[in-house]
Amino acid sequence: MEANILLTGKPGCGKSSLIAQLIRGRKVGGIVTPEVRRAGVRIGFRVIDLHSKKAALFAKVGWPGPKVSKYGVDVAKFERIAIPALSWAIENAQIIVIDEIGKMEWFSEPFRAAVTRALDARKVLGTISLKDFDQQIAAIKRRPDVKLFVLTRENREKVREEILNLLNQN
Secondary structure, eight states, X not given: OOSEEEEEOSTTSSHHHHHHHHHTTSOEEEEEOOEEEETTEEEXXXXXXXXXXXXXXXXXXXXXXSEETTEEEOHHHHHHHHHHHHHHXXXXXXXXXXXXXXXXXXTOHHHHHHHHHHHHTTOEEEEEOSSOOSHHHHHHHHOTTEEEEEOOTTTHHHHHHHHHHHHHTO
């Protein structure tokens, strides 16, 4: 890849779904952090290693630890999955998926370092918080090797085509 590709946008605009479409049939590694629902209500988030398929619940309503909204974050559980997943992807994958670079994940210093290493490898396809809640988040978006797409429901197909063109150049 010539540049890292990051998607941002409001919650629910389809960032994670688009990433899932874009990586089909490609040699990828990295992480996804899908929500966990019970009876239709979101109760937490899991982290999944795309290569090993190892997974863990790392944020849940009512848990102790650092908080994002009503979710307590278990940073150690997150790191046990995310750090090896990103390390493997940096060395072995054609595309490093990081879905997502957000507040919950940002509590982890090793994750911050792994994100920098992944971006330096210039093969990240990921999502990043719309809000610049930290100076480093804003700096990532401004990196010269990052192509940032602001996704909306209206531009989703156009963005998908642009990213597919970028991915298929390699």
